Amino acid sequence: MKCDYSLYLVTDRAILGGRDLGQAVEDALRGGVTLVQLREKDTSSRDFYQIALALKDLAVKYQVPLIINDRLDIALAVDADGIHIGQEDLPLQVARCLLGPEKIIGYSVSNIEEAVYGEKYGADYLGAGPVYTTTTKAVTIQPLGVEGLRNIKNSVSIPVVGIGGINLDNVREVKKSGADGVSIVSGILGSLDPDCTSRKLCEAWQQG
Amino acid sequence: MKCDYSLYLVTDRAILGGRDLGQAVEDALRGGVTLVQLREKDTSSRDFYQIALALKDLAVKYQVPLIINDRLDIALAVDADGIHIGQEDLPLQVARCLLGPEKIIGYSVSNIEEAVYGEKYGADYLGAGPVYTTTTKAVTIQPLGVEGLRNIKNSVSIPVVGIGGINLDNVREVKKSGADGVSIVSGILGSLDPDCTSRKLCEAWQQG
Ligand code: NI
Numbered sequence: 001m002k003c004d005y006s007l008y009l010v011t012d013r014a015i016l017g018g019r020d021l022g023q024a025v026e027d028a029l030r031g032g033v034t035l036v037q038l039r040e041k042d043t044s045s046r047d048f049y050q051i052a053l054a055l056k057d058l059a060v061k062y063q064v065p066l067i068i069n070d071r072l073d074i075a076l077a078v079d080a081d082g083i084h085i086g087q088e089d090l091p092l093q094v095a096r097c098l099l100g101p102e103k104i105i106g107y108s109v110s111n112i113e114e115a116v117y118g119e120k121y122g123a124d125y126l127g128a129g130p131v132y133t134t135t136t137k138a139v140t141i142q143p144l145g146v147e148g149l150r151n152i153k154n155s156v157s158i159p160v161v162g163i164g165g166i167n168l169d170n171v172r173e174v175k176k177s178g179a180d181g182v183s184i185v186s187g188i189l190g191s192l193d194p195d196c197t198s199r200k201l202c203e204a205w206q207q208g
Numbered sequence: 209m210k211c212d213y214s215l216y217l218v219t220d221r222a223i224l225g226g227r228d229l230g231q232a233v234e235d236a237l238r239g240g241v242t243l244v245q246l247r248e249k250d251t252s253s254r255d256f257y258q259i260a261l262a263l264k265d266l267a268v269k270y271q272v273p274l275i276i277n278d279r280l281d282i283a284l285a286v287d288a289d290g291i292h293i294g295q296e297d298l299p300l301q302v303a304r305c306l307l308g309p310e311k312i313i314g315y316s317v318s319n320i321e322e323a324v325y326g327e328k329y330g331a332d333y334l335g336a337g338p339v340y341t342t343t344t345k346a347v348t349i350q351p352l353g354v355e356g357l358r359n360i361k362n363s364v365s366i367p368v369v370g371i372g373g374i375n376l377d378n379v380r381e382v383k384k385s386g387a388d389g390v391s392i393v394s395g396i397l398g399s400l401d402p403d404c405t406s407r408k409l410c411e412a413w414q415q416g
Contacts, residue, residue: 042250044296045278045293045296045297046295046296046297046298046299049298049299070253071253072281072284073279073280073298073306074298076280076281077280077298077302085253088252088255089252090253090254090281090282090285091257094257098281098285
């Protein structure tokens, strides 16, 4: 599956402040988001499944891929387009074996070694970060910067999406590093107008 | 797959007090446990997978089925014999569709309505409870008692395993209700000698 990774939305219900996830995601899709990753933490499998079903409908409606974070069973259950896994999730080779060759598998990396490993063992794209300092994850990791992101991009031939602290002010800088897209959590869903914010990010990326 | 549900061990690392899970499960298997269900909470997918791999080896060695609680992806990843799901997990029909007809699916029920639903939508066996009051789960539910368990057993034709507060003192009473087995968490793994405890439970069940 050929993907447009340029404006990659990752969900986080915690930053919605009570707003509806489906509504916020649809706003972002109207604004031009090109891919949606559903990420849930501490949610029952039943609730995760129901939320994934709702986002699957939106993904079909807006013709963008739906990626499920970590949970391969939820991805299978709603026939999502793929999964995104990190170092704490199922091993990459096991995931590829269970999903088959057609589904998308994204892999989180924070250095060249992990990037090369990801490409070698079947990842379709890499999520590389954090590019900038971010408050989305509790753990503080030394950010890659655009130089680090460029080095990762140059070490592999699969698409690389930058993640972590990316917003309207730095999206052009990220594009100049050679990345294939920007992955954004709070920058879109944390804004009160995800439609407008996505539109501006889209324009900035295209002009960048 | 034809199963012996008579002494059904459910794991809980929280009650091991630092003892090794694999060692405790192997002790219980030596004592006569007939089926092992791996249940993990708040564990990363990677750790869950690694623990499941270790228990899979034990299950093969002792020739008993390995059942994974909730996580269908982990069950697929280690080629477990099946999964056990409850009301908060993936819908039964979805799980059956993804696992195919050969794998075991267990379904947690606490009343006749859920039991009939479980049998209708593809469960291979039911875990019915709580039979007695129990401290394993935080939520307090009115126990079924052996009468309630008997009523559930009489409402379906698939195997029914009693769960909740079952120990050496009441295992014979549970068997008299018509149940096909007893599912035990803290009664085995919470004891300092799972081998000996399982042996006694086994004997009590067979003589009951
Ligand atoms: Ni707007």
